[in-house]
Amino acid sequence: MTHATRIVAVVAVLTALALCVPVQAQTPAADALRVRAEAGDAEAQLNLGFRYDIGRVVPQDHAEAVRWYRLAADQGNASAQYSLGFNYNTGQGVPEDAAEAVRWYRLAADQGLATAQFNLAFMYANGRGVSQDAAEAMRWYRLAADQGHAAAQLNQGSIYYFGLGVPEDNAEALRWFRLAADQGVAGAQAFLGQMYARGEGVPQDYTQSVAWYRTAAGAGLAAAQFALGASYMSGQGVLQDDVEAVSWIRKAAEQGHAGAQVLLGGFYWNGQVIDQDYKQAAIWMRASAEQGETLGQYMLGTAYEKGRGVPQDYTEAHKWFNLAAVSGDAEFATARDQVATMMLPAQIAEAQKLAREWQAAFDAR
DSSP: OOHHHHHHHOHHHHHHOOTTSOHHHHHHHHHHHHHHHHTTOHHHHHHHHHHHHHTSSSOOOHHHHHHHHHHHHTTTOHHHHHHHHHHHHHTSSSOOOHHHHHHHHHHHHHTTOHHHHHHHHHHHHHTSSSOOOHHHHHHHHHHHHHTTOHHHHHHHHHHHHHTSSSOOOHHHHHHHHHHHHTTTOHHHHHHHHHHHHHTSSSOOOHHHHHHHHHHHHHTTOHHHHHHHHHHHHHTSSSOOOHHHHHHHHHHHHHTTOHHHHHHHHHHHHHTOSSOOOHHHHHHHHHHHHTTTOHHHHHHHHHHHHHTSSSOOOHHHHHHHHHHHHTTOOHHHHHHHHHHHTTSOHHHHHHHHHHHHHHHHHHHTO
């Protein structure tokens, strides 16, 4: 969670501080704030705690921030209760204590603070500091969403889209995604792009799909960059353009999107749009394969089998084909069995051992 999240809760700070004012000019104001805080003004205590938390005008001191938050929270200040819960949740200024975080989040949430409601929902959803309870998590998410909390609205959209604890309802999902998208949430924008592309809850409209993908991609969301690249490849909703397709797919791949990585590896492998480069192909195939992308594993196995971009190594080829075949794809299993015909029994045993070790390490992540 970022400082931006906390700023949403500590609304008063946004009006109390002028970012363009020199530090020296703010010192008298800080002194006046301290006087009010020491006199028991809860809002001043909250704001002074926030200053200590981020090191604004005063030296950063999380323990001192917690002290002032607690004074304000004990007076019932909801934003201070939320901030104190946040510090317990993250272990800033106090020992990390999820149960104590839940206690303070609940006090703020009961007063209607949307950010606290969202965080309390997260704690219930993940069983952190409280027994896991999906129904209670959904209740708090809904309360936050109804107040306009953008991340909670995205969550509500996902609940209805995937039918998590409720019947699938594309129309309701679309409504919540649109509310979050209008607040600039890239994930919601990408969902809208997908729903327009598939005609889910709305008439199929590739132009609208591309428009939403582009907005989310411009915000840096890798999944949207990949989807936008795929749109340029297919020419659906936009003029077909391989150069633009590669550009967006590369952006997504560089952010770690496994599907984009395997596709970029394929571009290098086949010499499509970009110059053929087996070494680059193998690099991107490996990046994808290591994330568990089965097509990336199959392609990396092919690279090892043929010795393209990597030294020829049937043991490594068998390992990656074997891992890909776990998906149940007959083509991957056939590739494994074919390379096995060129191997000694000891090599096959070694490849199977390497595959088991890789899978165990991957599952333990």
